[in-house]
Amino acid sequence: MKNELLLKALKGESVERPPVWMMRQAGRYLPDFMKLKEKYDFFTRCQTPELATEITLMPIDQMGVDAAIIFSDILVVLQAMNIEVEMRDGIGPYLPHPITNQSALNQVLLPDVDDRLGYVFEAVRMTKKELHDRVPLIGFAGAPWTLLCYAVQGQGSKNFDRAKAFCFQEPEMAKELLQKITTTTIAYLRAKIKAGADVIQLFDSWGGLLSPTDYQEFSWPYLQQIIDALSGTVPVIVFGKGCWFALQEMGKSGASALGIDWTCSARNARYLSGGQITLQGNFDPSRLLSPIPEIKTQVKQMINAFGKDRYIVNLGHGILPNIPVDHAKAFVDAVKEYGS
Amino acid sequence: MKNELLLKALKGESVERPPVWMMRQAGRYLPDFMKLKEKYDFFTRCQTPELATEITLMPIDQMGVDAAIIFSDILVVLQAMNIEVEMRDGIGPYLPHPITNQSALNQVLLPDVDDRLGYVFEAVRMTKKELHDRVPLIGFAGAPWTLLCYAVQGQGSKNFDRAKAFCFQEPEMAKELLQKITTTTIAYLRAKIKAGADVIQLFDSWGGLLSPTDYQEFSWPYLQQIIDALSGTVPVIVFGKGCWFALQEMGKSGASALGIDWTCSARNARYLSGGQITLQGNFDPSRLLSPIPEIKTQVKQMINAFGKDRYIVNLGHGILPNIPVDHAKAFVDAVKEYGS
Numbered sequence: 132m133k134n135e136l137l138l139k140a141l142k143g144e145s146v147e148r149p150p151v152w153m154m155r156q157a158g159r160y161l162p163d164f165m166k167l168k169e170k171y172d173f174f175t176r177c178q179t180p181e182l183a184t185e186i187t188l189m190p191i192d193q194m195g196v197d198a199a200i201i202f203s204d205i206l207v208v209l210q211a212m213n214i215e216v217e218m219r220d221g222i223g224p225y226l227p228h229p230i231t232n233q234s235a236l237n238q239v240l241l242p243d244v245d246d247r248l249g250y251v252f253e254a255v256r257m258t259k260k261e262l263h264d265r266v267p268l269i270g271f272a273g274a275p276w277t278l279l280c281y282a283v284q285g286q287g288s289k290n291f292d293r294a295k296a297f298c299f300q301e302p303e304m305a306k307e308l309l310q311k312i313t314t315t316t317i318a319y320l321r322a323k324i325k326a327g328a329d330v331i332q333l334f335d336s337w338g339g340l341l342s343p344t345d346y347q348e349f350s351w352p353y354l355q356q357i358i359d360a361l362s363g364t365v366p367v368i369v370f371g372k373g374c375w376f377a378l379q380e381m382g383k384s385g386a387s388a389l390g391i392d393w394t395c396s397a398r399n400a401r402y403l404s405g406g407q408i409t410l411q412g413n414f415d416p417s418r419l420l421s422p423i424p425e426i427k428t429q430v431k432q433m434i435n436a437f438g439k440d441r442y443i444v445n446l447g448h449g450i451l452p453n454i455p456v457d458h459a460k461a462f463v464d465a466v467k468e469y470g471s
Numbered sequence: 472m473k474n475e476l477l478l479k480a481l482k483g484e485s486v487e488r489p490p491v492w493m494m495r496q497a498g499r500y501l502p503d504f505m506k507l508k509e510k511y512d513f514f515t516r517c518q519t520p521e522l523a524t525e526i527t528l529m530p531i532d533q534m535g536v537d538a539a540i541i542f543s544d545i546l547v548v549l550q551a552m553n554i555e556v557e558m559r560d561g562i563g564p565y566l567p568h569p570i571t572n573q574s575a576l577n578q579v580l581l582p583d584v585d586d587r588l589g590y591v592f593e594a595v596r597m598t599k600k601e602l603h604d605r606v607p608l609i610g611f612a613g614a615p616w617t618l619l620c621y622a623v624q625g626q627g628s629k630n631f632d633r634a635k636a637f638c639f640q641e642p643e644m645a646k647e648l649l650q651k652i653t654t655t656t657i658a659y660l661r662a663k664i665k666a667g668a669d670v671i672q673l674f675d676s677w678g679g680l681l682s683p684t685d686y687q688e689f690s691w692p693y694l695q696q697i698i699d700a701l702s703g704t705v706p707v708i709v710f711g712k713g714c715w716f717a718l719q720e721m722g723k724s725g726a727s728a729l730g731i732d733w734t735c736s737a738r739n740a741r742y743l744s745g746g747q748i749t750l751q752g753n754f755d756p757s758r759l760l761s762p763i764p765e766i767k768t769q770v771k772q773m774i775n776a777f778g779k780d781r782y783i784v785n786l787g788h789g790i791l792p793n794i795p796v797d798h799a800k801a802f803v804d805a806v807k808e809y810g811s
Contacts, residue, residue, distance in 0.1 A: 289629065292791055295757035299765075342733040342755050342787075375715070376734055393682040394716055415682050417635035425639075447682075451632055 141366040141387040150197035151466040155449030156190040173218040183254035205273030211247035213240040229285035252326035259327035270328030274335035275312040276350035313353045317360040332368040339373015378403035393447035397436035411443035430465035481706040481727040490537035491806040495789030496530040513558040523594035545613030551587035553580040569625035592666035599667035610668030614675035615652040616690035653693040657700040672708040679713015718743035733787035737776035751783035770805035
């Protein structure tokens with residue numbers, strides 16, 4: 132690997148400057164992405180390895196980030212499990228047949244991942260080839276809890292109240308669904324690693340909607356299963372948005388790094404996670420709308436606060452569609468200028 | 472006052488059991504409220520003292536809570552400041568002319584609150600009369616930051632990115648707007664107290680969207696100003712949703728109590744707030760969808776975790792519209808049965 136910053140940071144090795152990448156870095160703020168978006172719908176982009184590869188490489192070539200993350204979506208795992216997922220304009224993900232009872236649950240399959248998700252692994256292989264080992268490639272999956280949110284609610288939501296009601300009223304059914312998602316996710320990620328992914332990131336985007344007690348019941352055990360199953364393969368990064376309350380547990384999980392959102396200061400994050408594990412984050416995505424000189428100042432302050440070692444610079448959530456490209460570039464450049 | 476539980480808890484005095492009320496307790500889960508909602512639109516309900524009084528009293532009579540909170544909306548303050556606010560079906564609050572530049576900001580007035588918000592004070596006086604001192608009456612206002620979110624974004628939002636961008640790009644304008652809102656809110660709350668409010672609660676519903684640093688810049692100083700201005704009048708409760716990171720500052724602010732959401736455990740809340748101040752919360756509103764026996768068990772566990780003193784039982788955010796009335800009642804009853 133020509134650029135080993137990310138892998139070094141994940142091993143806890145000292146680096147000259149921390150690595151930097153951005154969640155959703157291959158996305159809607161990039162004009163070239165928008166051109167492809169006009170021509171191909173969402174799942175065509177995900178399911179066509181040539182397109183996924185082209186999109187994945189855009190921020191490497193245009194932003195100069197230190198890692199690639201395969202272009203895909205967390206919901207492809209639900210599709211593979213026989214749950215229909217559409218992407219509707221103005222709504223986002225839409226699942227016409229949400230899983231809200233036992234008979235719907237019985238229709239949820241444990242798929243042959245090579246058969247149903249082969250297009251992702253092909254995209255990984257193709258991207259690895261095109262990358263020529265310039266930077267590591269991150270593969271990812273949604274946390275089982277976050278996928279359950281969509282599977283039960285049927286679409287995005289402010290509080291995913293129907294998904295939570297399902298868990299609270301039918302905990303056994305909820306756990307059967309969570310376990311099916313977990314088992315599929317493990318097979319999916321193993322195949323992704325086999326195809327060439329150098330690092331795995333798990334996204335628990337909706338973990339922060341649960342109380343600490345409910346998180347320990349409906350989210351964390353399934354994430355821990357995945358971490359355990361991938362042990363000895365590649366480094367795993369766990370990002371739970373709003374999950375500051377679970378950082379202690381996460382710090383002892385065997386994960387190589389933890390993602391932090393911008394409501395948790397560097398100091399709190401180091402303290403809560405036990406002080407040893409590599410942390411990743413946590414620039415407020417909206418802060419990329421600040422003037423460029425202020426972005427640069429704040430990035431420097433952020434690195435000083437986290438420390439340059441055991442640290443991966445990132446945003447605290449995905450980059451927003453309305454971020455000017457030169458602001459995103461300034462964020463990346465500020466990291467590269469660090470210490471010089 | 473016949474029921475002094477809330478006032479005692481706010482003073483830190485020992486009580487037999489903690490008081491209980493629910494945020495949005497006079498709301499859409501109540502069938503009688505829904506009947507009024509069919510007949511009168513949102514602002515008619517707010518602006519007609521007889522209706523506001525009738526709605527405010529519903530949960531006192533039907534749920535048996537230990538406090539009333541005047542039926543109104545945080546956005547009436549913006550209306551009084553010459554900012555148009557509509558309530559649109561399926562959208563919620565909608566502000567056709569958001570404040571996004573200096574000329575719009577110049578149109579924002581510091582109103583004579585008696586002139587523009589007299590209907591609220593009349594509702595407070597009428598409610599106090601109808602209550603016959605059965606329970607204390609809580610008056611409330613939105614935090615200046617939360618009101619700015621609506622004033623600038625123009626409607627509800629997942630991340631209020633336009634409001635945040637305004638603050639980050641035009642901090643001086645943002646602070647001018649925040650100060651205008653603060654000044655108006657102080658006059659508004661003083662008049663509300665004069666009209667008879669026994670307690671004030673400040674709602675910072677969107678404080679948790681800010682980083683700790685930005686919270687200290689764009690939210691907290693204005694809340695502190697309000698707390699200082701009300702010092703020596705009635706007890707003030709500050710509720711910042713998602714603001715666990717600011718509990719230390721809040722604990723030293725002179726507020727009488729702090730609202731806690733369900734992502735912050737009792738133990739963390741006591742630790743972060745300094746261990747002395749009265750806390751209020753933090754049952755996950757979705758958890759009221761659990762079976763009734765489980766609601767009762769969890770309420771008991773929650774009181775045990777917070778302790779019966781210096782504690783006010785509440786939800787961690789507003790009650791959801793789809794909560795069955797008997798589940799809400801079970802929540803209140805469980806508190807009353809505590810220790811017996």
